Amino acid sequence: MKSRIPLVLLACGSFNPITNMHMRLFELARDHLHQTGRYRVIEGIISPVNDSYGKKGLVSARHRIAMAQLALETSDWIRVDPWESEQEKWTETVKVLRHHYNESLRSLQFRKELVRNNWHIERATEDFLSSLDPVSPELKLLCGADILKTFSTPNLWKEEHIKEIVEKFGLVCISRAGSDPVQYISESELLTQFQHNIHLVTEQIQNEISATHIRHALCKGLSVKYLIPDSVISYIKHYNIYTEESEGKIKGI
């Protein structure tokens, strides 16, 4: 078995609510990275933004985390992490990346210690042993290609943060067929310098599910079945979120 670099994918965002498209990004990214022959994707992490981000219509993190958990019940490799939403205030993306990178190192270190001390390990499967790679896992930011575009928006990102994100971590950008993210890269010196660490994936299947449209549809009482998981639809009905009434309340804040 070739020695592939273990890789963790991290997606930041509102997830307001999580949709099938969000989860498709992970599946597409994993397939693409596996096809390069260089990586083995070991985990996917969804990190919903902190409530203090203050975006209009953003429902409480408690709900956004719960809905993501329901949606990810059938995934054996993607999970939702509440760390970012539990911080006192909004955390810059690069700090979220650093946190999760350190966590994955810690977890790797822990497993190495177990083996080193010959402690009993529940399942010494091939998967487990290969996960003890001497190579540290890489953590990459998973995003839509529109994020690449925002790198050039003045004052939105700190220059040194962009540099750390593309140099130390790396990006996996999913774009729709027809759009041209290569252009965004060539327009930026920084992105051009680290383009080897920006993986571009084109989504061939039309998938225009936007959480904004989902919220609007829910407000109008229209069906969103087959766009977000049934379990998330039930949750939304049960807690009465994304209704005209509840959206109105949030706007009033």
Add this chain to the structure above:
Amino acid sequence: MKSRIPLVLLACGSFNPITNMHMRLFELARDHLHQTGRYRVIEGIISPVNDSYGKKGLVSARHRIAMAQLALETSDWIRVDPWESEQEKWTETVKVLRHHYNESLRSLQFRKELVRNNWHIERATEDFLSSLDPGSLEEQVFQGDFAGEPLILLNRTLRGAHIFCSMGRSGPKSIIN
């Protein structure tokens, strides 16, 4: 309750395999038709094409039907119908439409007969009553009316009580006697 026209949606195609998009078409159509205020969508039917259609890569109808059934498990109004796939050869779309139209008429006729003959009806729910389409019930209403309101007598004993239901212009009302 306004008198909306009951409507059935039929989709023909390969469904090779069924996808979320196929099912979205039904949801979108139903929402749209309901918003016109003129229709009440009572059923959605997916009709996978016959194997003899001969399209390259078309998997056996047995599988396509089974997959559609699995996909539609969580839908309370859309179902898959194997009639088209069970015919000896490929059936033109208009014939599939005719078949399902006749089936829906037959089904309505059956329910009218039950009511006309005062037969026991399993579930005298509001859904059932409204599915009897007030528009078409008027012809039998003259067989009996009570205090000026058309009356349908359902001889269902529910917990020892007889349920009399009236189907008036204002909608179904049940009076438990």
